Amino acid sequence: MRLTVEQLTGRDESHIEWRGGIGLQADCWEAFDALQARAAAAGFDLQVASGFRSFERQRDIWNAKARGERPVHDDAGQPVDLANLDDAGKLDAILRFSALPGTSRHHWGTDLDVFDAAAMPAGYRLQLSPEEVADEGMFGPLHQWLDVQMQAGTAEGFFRPYDEDRGGVAPERWHLSFAPAAQDCEALLEDGLLAATLEVADLALCDTVLQRLPELVQRYVLVPRAPA
Numbered sequence: 001m002r003l004t005v006e007q008l009t010g011r012d013e014s015h016i017e018w019r020g021g022i023g024l025q026a027d028c029w030e031a032f033d034a035l036q037a038r039a040a041a042a043g044f045d046l047q048v049a050s051g052f053r054s055f056e057r058q059r060d061i062w063n064a065k066a067r068g069e070r071p072v073h074d075d076a077g078q079p080v081d082l083a084n085l086d087d088a089g090k091l092d093a094i095l096r097f098s099a100l101p102g103t104s105r106h107h108w109g110t111d112l113d114v115f116d117a118a119a120m121p122a123g124y125r126l127q128l129s130p131e132e133v134a135d136e137g138m139f140g141p142l143h144q145w146l147d148v149q150m151q152a153g154t155a156e157g158f159f160r161p162y163d164e165d166r167g168g169v170a171p172e173r174w175h176l177s178f179a180p181a182a183q184d185c186e187a188l189l190e191d192g193l194l195a196a197t198l199e200v201a202d203l204a205l206c207d208t209v210l211q212r213l214p215e216l217v218q219r220y221v222l223v224p225r226a227p228a
């Protein structure tokens with residue numbers, strides 16, 4: 001599906017099929033169902049924690065962080081004091097763990113955060129933390145199984161855009177992307193249609209964002225990856 005700019009930037013959700021509170025593109029759901037069935041056969045209860053996210057939701061998170069109303073953390077999990085940073089430094093600190101509104105892969109309906117419901121103790125509150133998805137963490141076995149599927153080409157088209165630290169977004173082992181549809185979105189983003197969206201979006205740090213936009217998209221969204 002070729003998305004419009006409004007769909008690509010999360011301001012229109014007509015490309016999304018909802019199941020309960022979770023939204024993905026229809027072909028992404030179909031591939032997920034197949035992966036979920038394969039996972040079930042291996043003893044995992046593969047579930048989606050988060051799929052589509054709107055521009056407004058991402059902007060609210062972004063603005064709250066930029067204004068110091070919501071904590072920003074460093075790689076060690078410690079709160080960062082944004083007051084000590086210039087605008088470029090603030091941008092990099094926020095982007096480490098939060099997408100720039102309009103550029104989140106979660107706008108596309110092709111990307112999702114997953115967990116193994118069968119491995120979670122009763123009453124546990126899901127965090128999507130590095131500890132949970134480490135090999136020795138509660139979701140480690142699921143992710144090791146997913147790694148094997150991806151290497152074998154049996155992951156139904158899913159890959160990990162944030163599998164390792166490339167100096168942009170911190171590693172997110174829980175984040176999967178449906179390659180056939182996500183590639184179309186990546187190609188559209190390169191057209192540079194984002195600036196017009198962001199200019200009118202009441203976005204904190206907007207001037208600095210616009211100055212650095214091509215670099216930010218390259219570094220935080222279009223993550224380079226080895227050919228499958």
Ligand SMILES: [Zn+2]
Binds near residue numbers: 112175176
């Ligand atoms: Zn994610």
